[in-house]
Amino acid sequence: MAHGTALIYDEEMTKYKLLWVDPACKIEVPERLSVSYEALVRNGLADRCVSIPVREATDAEILLVHSDEYLEAVKKTPYMTLEDLKEFTLQFGDVYFHPNIYRCAKLAAGSALQLVDSVMMERVRNGMALVRPPGHHSMRSAASGFCVFNNVAIAARYAKQKYGVKRVLIVDWDIHHGQGVQYCFEDDPRGVFGKGRIIFGCLKCNILVFVLFIFNSVLYFSWHRYEHQKFWPQLRESDYDSVGKEKGAGFNINLPWNQVGMENSDYLSVFCHVLLPVAYEFCPDLVLVCAGFDSAIGDPEGEMCATPDIFAHLTHLLMNLAGGRLCAVLEGGYNLTSLPQSVCQTVQTLLGDPLPQLANLSGPCRSALESLQCLRSAQKQYWGSLKHTASPTAANISTKRIRIAEGEVEEEEKTELGEEEKNSEEKVWHEPPKRPCPPIRAASVLPDDVACPDGCKRITKDIHPLVVSRLKDHLVQEAEDGDALATFSTLVSLVQKMEKNEVGSGLALVGDVIKAMMCVVQHVSPDLNRVLVVCVGNGKIPSHISRDGKVLVLQISSDASEEQQSKHYISVCLQKGCCNTSGFMQAVLGLLLPVGYEYNPDLVVLVRMPDSGVCDVVWKQLTGLLQSFAKGHTLVLMQEKENSCVGPTASILLGDPAPPLETLQAPDREDVDAVERLRRRLQADWKLLQTTSEYTS
Numbered sequence: 001m002a003h004g005t006a007l008i009y010d011e012e013m014t015k016y017k018l019l020w021v022d023p024a025c026k027i028e029v030p031e032r033l034s035v036s037y038e039a040l041v042r043n044g045l046a047d048r049c050v051s052i053p054v055r056e057a058t059d060a061e062i063l064l065v066h067s068d069e070y071l072e073a074v075k076k077t078p079y080m081t082l083e084d085l086k087e088f089t090l091q092f093g094d095v096y097f098h099p100n101i102y103r104c105a106k107l108a109a110g111s112a113l114q115l116v117d118s119v120m121m122e123r124v125r126n127g128m129a130l131v132r133p134p135g136h137h138s139m140r141s142a143a144s145g146f147c148v149f150n151n152v153a154i155a156a157r158y159a160k161q162k163y164g165v166k167r168v169l170i171v172d173w174d175i176h177h178g179q180g181v182q183y184c185f186e187d188d189p190r191g192v193f194g195k196g197r198i199i200f201g202c203l204k205c206n207i208l209v210f211v212l213f214i215f216n217s218v219l220y221f222s223w224h225r226y227e228h229q230k231f232w233p234q235l236r237e238s239d240y241d242s243v244g245k246e247k248g249a250g251f252n253i254n255l256p257w258n259q260v261g262m263e264n265s266d267y268l269s270v271f272c273h274v275l276l277p278v279a280y281e282f283c284p285d286l287v288l289v290c291a292g293f294d295s296a297i298g299d300p301e302g303e304m305c306a307t308p309d310i311f312a313h314l315t316h317l318l319m320n321l322a323g324g325r326l327c328a329v330l331e332g333g334y335n336l337t338s339l340p341q342s343v344c345q346t347v348q349t350l351l352g353d354p355l356p357q358l359a360n361l362s363g364p365c366r367s368a369l370e371s372l373q374c375l376r377s378a379q380k381q382y383w384g385s386l387k388h389t390a391s392p393t394a395a396n397i398s399t400k401r402i403r404i405a406e407g408e409v410e411e412e413e414k415t416e417l418g419e420e421e422k423n424s425e426e427k428v429w430h431e432p433p434k435r436p437c438p439p440i441r442a443a444s445v446l447p448d449d450v451a452c453p454d455g456c457k458r459i460t461k462d463i464h465p466l467v468v469s470r471l472k473d474h475l476v477q478e479a480e481d482g483d484a485l486a487t488f489s490t491l492v493s494l495v496q497k498m499e500k501n502e503v504g505s506g507l508a509l510v511g512d513v514i515k516a517m518m519c520v521v522q523h524v525s526p527d528l529n530r531v532l533v534v535c536v537g538n539g540k541i542p543s544h545i546s547r548d549g550k551v552l553v554l555q556i557s558s559d560a561s562e563e564q565q566s567k568h569y570i571s572v573c574l575q576k577g578c579c580n581t582s583g584f585m586q587a588v589l590g591l592l593l594p595v596g597y598e599y600n601p602d603l604v605v606l607v608r609m610p611d612s613g614v615c616d617v618v619w620k621q622l623t624g625l626l627q628s629f630a631k632g633h634t635l636v637l638m639q640e641k642e643n644s645c646v647g648p649t650a651s652i653l654l655g656d657p658a659p660p661l662e663t664l665q666a667p668d669r670e671d672v673d674a675v676e677r678l679r680r681r682l683q684a685d686w687k688l689l690q691t692t693s694e695y696t697s
């Protein structure tokens, strides 16, 4: 298991800048890179990373994406006069050249390759490259949008060629559409087999099982400010209906933001309802991130309102893919305050530090819902997890781009704010909270004969008289069972240690998981506002514990709960319970994550019911994903006889990435319907469950 986070940076890449007046380019300044690196140093993060040296990309590597004539032309720029440079620049859009930009562009691309080498050779688990110039707009024979060579596209081709990586996921959270990446891969011959789509007709049960055999492919996901094609680069092919061509269909995913001001809730709902379900189904071997931070609040280009701590969560949600192999390469980001904060949030998560809690999330705004729904329906024929998406009715989808194009709608006067007005709307936001690592990362409460996993700290059982007396009121029959009492009171004191951040998370083998959970829930201190209880497997959870909203129970099992579902008592009934991986993951990604984010608990109790049937890899994925909440304070309760689960669970709580699931097949129809029904019913209470706009008032 690889450990460590690579950081690649060299000040040489600050040594070029705009040499003439060009309003479109003046925001791309060297300080972007230096303030980001200095923030990493100041916050003690740079020292915790493995420093990997930069190198220049070779011609051959650059030619993986770019044409020979383009490379030869760029090679001439170091020797050009200022006038020649201006002249040369004119053939491209929104980019500038400088005598030293060719060297920096080779270093930027080379940095991305160094990152891929470090991760693929397992010198590190993941990493970030702080580079200039950015890359995702540059095309085969053209520079564009401050970009000269397409750093991430070159890295994807390089990974496939040198390491035989079959499936690469590129996530582009920059606020601009990386059209250069889309062009590079949309007609990408998908290897020898292409994306073989083999359809098994199972006449007996009359269900077509779409099994996607996915070979050698690059899946590109990008969200971007679009405003119905009014925002740069104003391309028709940046809209949600560009899904990739021929065999590449389904491998290009565009989420257009048709309004500015998008917030954390909008970003998370796109991750939960589109990107993550598709990414798990795709099952990449490597994740590359076009890590642009012009999608953060305060950025003059993006004009969005998502706060820097959102990138801690976006990074974490991707770290459970590809066995944690994640390479983040800087693209845009022009606010010299939110950029370094966002870079620090990203690197701190790559290092495995606890995640910040995201406060007061609400639902996605109407415009985001429209984009979400259009995208899900455009992609549903390619992805099993989206197969049962409701098709948008004209009524609730204002595909304004089309209506504008058809001259139907007068484009309301776009109040193009001048630079000064834009700045007059100075956005303010809180500095992201500190994310201190607790002295004990993971603690365990185990029977004496069960070994404590490496890295875990065993909490010896002790009886707190105060706790015991209170326990006795509730657990009469245990009153005589000294051992149970000792276990319960030890669990309560463990949770108290979590509240004080002395302990990160805990795991316990107990005689009765439901009783243990009840006892913990009833004895958390009053300043723990909300407890999320996730129960995996069948078994009766007393519903009265969730009455006052202080506890939210979400159970995934195979027995339909006759209990009245309520806002805080959610029971997901899957046909095969926790045995069917894709059904289970759909419930986790499409229900548990959105509800968990909106509920924003201070403690998570994960209960593995006896004979849950959940398989190890899914259990580890779930445990990893639940670290998103409550600053990572998760208490895992398992039945005494399940000793074999202790090691795997501990490894996740200690920060190891969950192993990748296999490429997921489409979930069973019944399971999708069950999750969809539940989602529709609960979305009035939990706005982050919405995926269609007809429900917004």
Ligand SMILES: NCCCNCCCCCC(=O)CS
Binding pocket: 024, 025, 094, 134, 137, 145, 146, 174, 176, 232, 292, 294, 301, 331, 332, 333
């Ligand atoms: N009124 C015209 C303004 C044009 N602005 C576009 C500048 C390109 C931005 C590219 C970028 O940020 C890379 S991530």
Ligand SMILES: [Zn+2]
Binding pocket: 174, 175, 176, 292, 294, 301, 331, 332, 333
């Ligand atoms: Zn950008």
